[in-house]
Amino acid sequence: MRKNSLREIRESLMISKAELARNANISPMTITRIENGMSCRMETKRKVILALGYEISDKNRVFSD
DSSP: OOOBOHHHHHHHTTOOHHHHHHHHTSOHHHHHHHHTTOOOOHHHHHHHHHHTTOOGGGHHHHBOO
16 A cells, blocks of 8 residues: 655654654644555645655655655
8 A cells, every 4th residue: 555655765864753744834644644655635745745855856756656
């Protein structure tokens, strides 16, 4: 069911779920849902990608869909 690499990337950057959620302006529960393979809106994906310090063009590094 895993459709993304968010957990691995977040942990490699040593960022907590709470910190990533705060930087992306979304809830920590949303981060958990995404890491568990649940779908999310395009806008949420954009926020997460930018909060990780990536460019939008790097979306395939995080999300495989």
